[in-house]
């Protein structure tokens with residue numbers, strides 16, 4: 001399986017843009033990385049590997065992502081924090097004319113006001129990315145995290 | 159050095175016999191916390207350890223915790239559930255490192271002492287020493303009996319697929335412990351159907367463990383803190399509701415029946431309420447009533463000290479409190495369903511799980527407020543919190559506008575903690 005340079009460039013650009021947006025605080029732009037009938041899951045590795053379906057967050061449409069953004073911006077009370085994603089280079093598992101299946105390691109740091117930066121959530125993205133007229137979009141993004149204990153809460157998108 | 163400090167009191171100074179003003183020091187003092195562990199978690203109380211469905215087969219085990227002590231829940235060859243402490247009888251090592259799995263026996267890797275699934279010691283390497291040149295060297299003393307050195311065995315009770323254990327073999331029967339009022343709501347949820355495990359969420363909340371019990375005994379906050387509930391019509395102060403306690407006021411059930419939505423502004427008092435707000439994807443709130451509910455659509459049951467049973471419409475879970483020092487606890491959510499759930503119902507439970515847990519639309523903020531309360535308690539331990547909504551008394555009510563359940567829990571807390 002090979003993809004050409006243009007595809008790989010577009011793919012790394014997608015990953016970089018995604019990280020930049022979820023770290024920027026412009027959550028309104030987050031759903032636009034996904035297709036309308038997308039899947040987004042934030043799931044403990046334990047559940048993933050043991051075949052348990054429960055996820056910490058599990059969304060099955062772009063509409064749900066927009067509802068999450070509304071929750072973040074309007075209804076969820078939380079301590080303000082910055083987050084910073086460090087995302088590894090994608091491994092392409094499969095590619096054809098329509099879609100790419102990729103994985104990438106990620107680490108997210110959290111910085112609360114007047115506090116030190118700490119490791120917040122560490123895991124791996126398992127993605128299905130489709131070609132659309134508007135460029136590459138996530139048909140599915142699963143964030144499978146190693147972090148055994150969520151440090152109290154996760155508010156912003158990983 | 160013996161002076162008593164007015165800023166850092168060493169024991170809680172209650173303002174009266176009542177429990178409507180709770181000293182901050184009840185959340186911050188390490189000595190008090192150790193007394194809580196001893197009196198609530200290690201003696202005369204039942205603590206939650208898990209669900210039978212987590213260990214369906216012989217040899218299946220799950221490692222968990224009671225208070226700060228590591229325990230293993232395991233199913234033996236007779237099908238019985240045993241709970242043993244995860245401490246080798248030899249050198250005291252916490253030998254079980256996996257959190258779940260299947261074993262024929264437990265073996266401590268340090269010196270290969272082995273135990274049956276009931277916790278009996280069965281093998282001690284070099285017990286009879288080593289033979290060399292016709293001589294026997296070493297070995298355990300002649301009076302060493304394996305029967306004296308099993309793992310610490312806990313008393314176990316199961317009901318409706320839920321497993322409780324106690325280090326205290328004199329503890330009252332589980333049914334008496336829960337009491338008839340709370341037992342009724344326990345049995346409503348765990349009515350004998352087999353459970354299916356949907357998965358876990360784990361969070362570490364930097365607050366005193368009692369704050370989580372109080373959070374689920376507090377019907378004052380949901381309509382105010384959880385604006386998501388209110389915005390989308392899931393919570394209204396005029397919902398038909400009841401608050402009930404056991405005779406000792408340590409456990410409670412918050413029971414409510416969902417209102418009809420619509421014009422809720424006048425009963426919410428929430429300034430951010432937006433009646434025009436609609437979900438982009440209404441399937442978050444695709445609620446389908448189930449026969450076993452009877453009338454109520456929400457029943458939150460707090461079982462002191464260690465667990466909360468959640469039924470929030472179609473989402474059901476256990477929430478296990480595992481304290482870690484006076485200022486933190488691990489909160490482990492086990493979402494489940496029932497054997498006879500259709501595929502649609504399973505998907506519905508999973509979808510509604512988005513509301514709960516460490517990132518949930520209406521639960522993430524509970525952990526946050528607990529953290530910030532604890533921060534304040536630590537800095538001002540001579541002060542106290544108020545729990546005076548609905549008066550000073552402890553009583554069951556037919557409304558939600560009261561902190562009676564918190565007062566009830568502290569009445570029990572004082573009885574136990576102040577006893578000599």
Ligand SMILES: [Fe+2]
Pocket residue numbers: 373379380383384520521524
């Ligand atoms: Fe809450």
